[in-house]
Amino acid sequence: MSRWITEEDIENLAVGAALLGTGGGGDPYLGKLMVQKCIRENGPIELIDPNQLSDQDTVIPVSMMGAPTIMTEKIPNGDESLKSLRLMEKQSGVKANATMPVECGGLNSTIPFVVASKAGIPVVDADGMGRAFPELQMETFHIHGVSASPTALHDERGNAVFLEAQDSPMIEHIARGVAVRMGGVAHAAMYKMTGKEVKDTSIHNTMSLCIDLGKAIRETQITKQNPIEVIKHVTKNSIYGEAIVLFEGKVTDVERKSTDGFVRGKATVSGLKSFIGKTLQVDFQNENLCAQIDGKVVAMVPDLITFLDSETGLPITTEGMKYGFRVICIGIPTPPIMRSDKAIEVWGPRYFGYDMDYVEIEKIHDKEESHV
Amino acid sequence: MSRWITEEDIENLAVGAALLGTGGGGDPYLGKLMVQKCIRENGPIELIDPNQLSDQDTVIPVSMMGAPTIMTEKIPNGDESLKSLRLMEKQSGVKANATMPVECGGLNSTIPFVVASKAGIPVVDADGMGRAFPELQMETFHIHGVSASPTALHDERGNAVFLEAQDSPMIEHIARGVAVRMGGVAHAAMYKMTGKEVKDTSIHNTMSLCIDLGKAIRETQITKQNPIEVIKHVTKNSIYGEAIVLFEGKVTDVERKSTDGFVRGKATVSGLKSFIGKTLQVDFQNENLCAQIDGKVVAMVPDLITFLDSETGLPITTEGMKYGFRVICIGIPTPPIMRSDKAIEVWGPRYFGYDMDYVEIEKIHDKEESHV
Numbered sequence: 118m119s120r121w122i123t124e125e126d127i128e129n130l131a132v133g134a135a136l137l138g139t140g141g142g143g144d145p146y147l148g149k150l151m152v153q154k155c156i157r158e159n160g161p162i163e164l165i166d167p168n169q170l171s172d173q174d175t176v177i178p179v180s181m182m183g184a185p186t187i188m189t190e191k192i193p194n195g196d197e198s199l200k201s202l203r204l205m206e207k208q209s210g211v212k213a214n215a216t217m218p219v220e221c222g223g224l225n226s227t228i229p230f231v232v233a234s235k236a237g238i239p240v241v242d243a244d245g246m247g248r249a250f251p252e253l254q255m256e257t258f259h260i261h262g263v264s265a266s267p268t269a270l271h272d273e274r275g276n277a278v279f280l281e282a283q284d285s286p287m288i289e290h291i292a293r294g295v296a297v298r299m300g301g302v303a304h305a306a307m308y309k310m311t312g313k314e315v316k317d318t319s320i321h322n323t324m325s326l327c328i329d330l331g332k333a334i335r336e337t338q339i340t341k342q343n344p345i346e347v348i349k350h351v352t353k354n355s356i357y358g359e360a361i362v363l364f365e366g367k368v369t370d371v372e373r374k375s376t377d378g379f380v381r382g383k384a385t386v387s388g389l390k391s392f393i394g395k396t397l398q399v400d401f402q403n404e405n406l407c408a409q410i411d412g413k414v415v416a417m418v419p420d421l422i423t424f425l426d427s428e429t430g431l432p433i434t435t436e437g438m439k440y441g442f443r444v445i446c447i448g449i450p451t452p453p454i455m456r457s458d459k460a461i462e463v464w465g466p467r468y469f470g471y472d473m474d475y476v477e478i479e480k481i482h483d484k485e486e487s488h489v
Numbered sequence: 490m491s492r493w494i495t496e497e498d499i500e501n502l503a504v505g506a507a508l509l510g511t512g513g514g515g516d517p518y519l520g521k522l523m524v525q526k527c528i529r530e531n532g533p534i535e536l537i538d539p540n541q542l543s544d545q546d547t548v549i550p551v552s553m554m555g556a557p558t559i560m561t562e563k564i565p566n567g568d569e570s571l572k573s574l575r576l577m578e579k580q581s582g583v584k585a586n587a588t589m590p591v592e593c594g595g596l597n598s599t600i601p602f603v604v605a606s607k608a609g610i611p612v613v614d615a616d617g618m619g620r621a622f623p624e625l626q627m628e629t630f631h632i633h634g635v636s637a638s639p640t641a642l643h644d645e646r647g648n649a650v651f652l653e654a655q656d657s658p659m660i661e662h663i664a665r666g667v668a669v670r671m672g673g674v675a676h677a678a679m680y681k682m683t684g685k686e687v688k689d690t691s692i693h694n695t696m697s698l699c700i701d702l703g704k705a706i707r708e709t710q711i712t713k714q715n716p717i718e719v720i721k722h723v724t725k726n727s728i729y730g731e732a733i734v735l736f737e738g739k740v741t742d743v744e745r746k747s748t749d750g751f752v753r754g755k756a757t758v759s760g761l762k763s764f765i766g767k768t769l770q771v772d773f774q775n776e777n778l779c780a781q782i783d784g785k786v787v788a789m790v791p792d793l794i795t796f797l798d799s800e801t802g803l804p805i806t807t808e809g810m811k812y813g814f815r816v817i818c819i820g821i822p823t824p825p826i827m828r829s830d831k832a833i834e835v836w837g838p839r840y841f842g843y844d845m846d847y848v849e850i851e852k853i854h855d856k857e858e859s860h861v
Contacts, residue, residue: 290670298662
């Protein structure tokens with residue numbers, strides 16, 4: 118059944134997607150404003166369940182790629198992604214029946230709504246990461262056999278690239294080079310799929326989950342409920358596992374470098390309350406990759422690691438982290454589809470250069486608990 | 490009138506083009522072998538005068554871009570450039586009536602013959618640089634209003650990029666990023682033109698000149714004439730000015746770094762004979778840019794600066810320069826079309842970061858002479 122997305126839904130979506138975005142996927146404030154303007158102009162936007170697609174439908178996902186730090190400086194005007202979609206349509210000789218996000222993230226979950234509104238097509242309630250990841254081949258689409266080739270890229274100055282490559286990692290490699298030359302950010306249309314492929318390879322209903330999650334968090338500002346309890350409740354009743362509080366403290370350092378089309382660095386947090394005397398370090402490449410407390414790993418990709426504002430429970434993105442912020446760091450167990458051997462090969466800790474095997478966050482946490 | 494290019498002509502072309510290539514444009518030995526194989530398989534290749542084109546003909550130039558040091562390691566198989574031409578044809582909905590080189594250079598003057606042989610079309614006797622230059626917008630085509638956009642790029646693994654950009658410098662910027670990601674070298678089809686545009690914007694008959702020049706140099710190995718005298722004679726009777734001997738000596742140092750899709754560095758030569766006690770330094774970015782003797786500039790872009798083997802008069806490319814080589818460094822005045830204000834803006838010394846105005850090589854040399 119279709120759901121018609123309103124301005125209020127988008128407020129919620131932006132918050133929920135930024136939370137699942139684990140620090141990446143772009144600034145939710147920008148994304149929200151862009152979609153709300155579209156809704157004011159063109160009315161509510163249709164969000165459809167993957168099962169509403171016919172097997173023969175054509176779906177073209179859209180997204181931004183590059184360093185989120187740069188996305189907040191080179192603000193999208195919303196037309197670039199539509200142009201990428203149109204370029205893909207023209208080159209492939211098809212018309213998109215729907216668009217969809219490739220990941221959960223403040224900008225990358227909202228941009229498909231902008232394109233949908235402008236093109237008069239629905240958004241599919243699904244994505245290919247179930248969170249945000251930094252590289253283009255890190256998609257359930259790729260893992261289940263859909264190629265990222267061809268890819269259409271656009272920038273705000275009208276420069277356009279249509280790219281066909283031997284496989285999805287090579288698309289990532291070349292497209293990243295193009296994004297760097299386009300000023301650090303590019304607007305992409307990629308993973309063109311049939312309706313059947315979307316149904317078979319995507320993570321279903323993540324946009325609805327983002328809306329529910331964002332709504333629950335935002336409502337605590339009125340109800341004065343504890344946002345962490347609310348997040349635990351929503352995640353427990355989803356395809357994800359129940360959120361786990363990893364740490365609470367004050368940000369004492371953020372190292373951040375925008376290079377090679379990514380933002381890389383680490384955040385250091387000094388413990389407060391029950392974590393006093395301890396130090397958390399979280400490494401990121403656009404997204405948070407690995408969390409360690411006093412040198413001991415407490416969560417790692419692909420499980421979600423997200424910083425929340427201690428007061429409001431609102432998620433903080435990689436590029437928004439600043440010295441002095443009071444934060445709670447939570448971990449969320451990923452759905453089983455994201456933990457297959459093939460999936461761990463694509464986005465597990467070893468891919469990111471960590472010399473360790475993937476251990477599920479709930480297992481690390483269970484062990485911790487039993488020690489206490 | 491058409492000229493039918495034989496294996497022997499290609500021996501000469503490769504040498505002459507490497508000489509006008511001023512150190513860049515790729516290894517002449519590789520280029521020669523590729524074309525000769527084509528001629529053995531498909532017969533002689535037609536070289537036509539630009540004036541043989543009808544105004545409505547479509548001409549698609551082909552070339553390699555990247556660091557020449559890498560071209561000798563990632564040896565082209567000849568199909569990549571044809572694939573780029575085909576990609577350009579498909580995307581633009583046209584058929585090429587002819588191809589042509591974008592520059593004079595060991596590889597980049599011969600690759601169009603490979604493509605012509607495989608596609609069954611002629612090569613136009615002209616180019617857009619009258620020498621080799623490192624960047625894609627450094628073309629008389631661009632200077633006279635033909636855009637480098639769109640551009641088609643291919644690599645040896647079947648990765649393909651079709652690029653449309655706001656202007657030719659942006660094509661250079663993005664395509665260079667793609668070439669880097671393709672492993673340091675890409676095969677390009679660009680500057681698609683009408684026959685009229687070729688006639689109006691290209692430097693005519695440079696391929697014939699390369700053949701004549703190469704033939705004259707190679708014949709000195711039999712006639713025992715002085716190759717320098719022969720080069721002076723051929724250049725004097727061309728649209729270029731008479732070649733000037735800048736230096737003679739032994740290579741004592743070559744700094745060379747393949748980075749950002751270019752090879753950059755400098756060669757140092759200790760004087761011999763009448764240059765004893767003096768030191769020549771030549772900076773290069775793929776091509777030789779500026780020659781200084783004991784810190785005094787004796788030649789600069791766009792005039793040609795080329796190293797020749799002292800014994801044979803054969804040109805030495807940037808990537809072939811080695812410690813201990815006995816060399817003669819010559820300068821050749823460029824044709825007037827390459828010295829207009831607009832042209833100097835595109836490829837004069839200031840563009841390459843030198844804080845000096847362009848001074849014609851023959852003026853520098855006249856002054857030198859009058860001092861002696």
